[in-house]
Amino acid sequence: MMNLDGSVPADQAELLGEDIKLMEQFSFNTTTDANIFGLSSLNRDSLIGWLSVRLGFIVGENYQLAGSSVSLGSQKPAIFADGITNMDNLGAVVYIAGRDSGKLYTLSIAGQMVPIKSPRVGLFRIGEGLFNYKKIGRTAPSAIGNRLLRLSTLLHEARHDDGNGSNTGMLHGTCTSGSLKGESACDKYSNGPYMIASAFLKACQQICDKQGCTSEEREGLKAYQADALSRLLPNATWLSDTRPEGFK
Numbered sequence: 001m002m003n004l005d006g007s008v009p010a011d012q013a014e015l016l017g018e019d020i021k022l023m024e025q026f027s028f029n030t031t032t033d034a035n036i037f038g039l040s041s042l043n044r045d046s047l048i049g050w051l052s053v054r055l056g057f058i059v060g061e062n063y064q065l066a067g068s069s070v071s072l073g074s075q076k077p078a079i080f081a082d083g084i085t086n087m088d089n090l091g092a093v094v095y096i097a098g099r100d101s102g103k104l105y106t107l108s109i110a111g112q113m114v115p116i117k118s119p120r121v122g123l124f125r126i127g128e129g130l131f132n133y134k135k136i137g138r139t140a141p142s143a144i145g146n147r148l149l150r151l152s153t154l155l156h157e158a159r160h161d162d163g164n165g166s167n168t169g170m171l172h173g174t175c176t177s178g179s180l181k182g183e184s185a186c187d188k189y190s191n192g193p194y195m196i197a198s199a200f201l202k203a204c205q206q207i208c209d210k211q212g213c214t215s216e217e218r219e220g221l222k223a224y225q226a227d228a229l230s231r232l233l234p235n236a237t238w239l240s241d242t243r244p245e246g247f248k
């Protein structure tokens with residue numbers, strides 16, 4: 001499903017590979033919030049299918065854009081991040097910067113020259129924060145709760161592959177209240193990235209039934225679900241055309 005660049009540290013690559021394998025063991029089915037994904041139900045096969053068309057490449061936080069002649073202009077990768085380098089959708093950032101300056105950028109990733117023709121190239125950047133900052137319950141990064149939390153972030157970033165025109169990347173809106181007021185960390189689409197994470201984290205209670213989560217892990221997942229849901233802006237709208245755009 002994904003090509004890992006050499007800039008991803010070995011320990012992070014291993015954890016991430018096992019996170020994906022965990023999805024292959026999912027045994028649950030729900031229709032709750034499946035429409036947020038544009039799916040009729042959420043289960044192992046539908047989630048893997050949804051993610052696999054959106055996840056292409058993963059690079060590490062030390063990945064160098066330098067030498068690729070990419071100018072991000074006003075596009076700040078941080079608009080996708082959570083403060084600490086966690087994960088961002090670098091492909092969407094590079095695509096938008098290229099489109100707005102009339103250039104097709106090509107990046108060297110995992111030994112390939114990859115033209116960033118659409119956010120659907122699925123280029124995500126991960127950082128240490130993904131493994132050491134976001135944690136719930138049992139603290140080992142390999143514990144089930146932490147794995148599910150990372151998968152919720154991966155699904156969030158995958159949503160930034162979607163949308164077209166002024167909706168490209170389904171970018172965040174500015175939070176209007178609470179501790180995140182003024183930050184670009186809320187959803188202006190009611191089927192946006194945080195809502196994707198919220199829907200998955202809800203389903204995690206069912207996934208936990210089979211995977212043996214501790215009660216602390218269940219509560220932690222609930223807390224992150226509530227946080228994700230709280231990112232919905234009061235004037236959010238449903239984006240019905242989520243098709244991705246790209247260079248023709």
Ligand SMILES: [Zn+2]
Nearest residue numbers: 080156172193
């Ligand atoms: Zn985001």
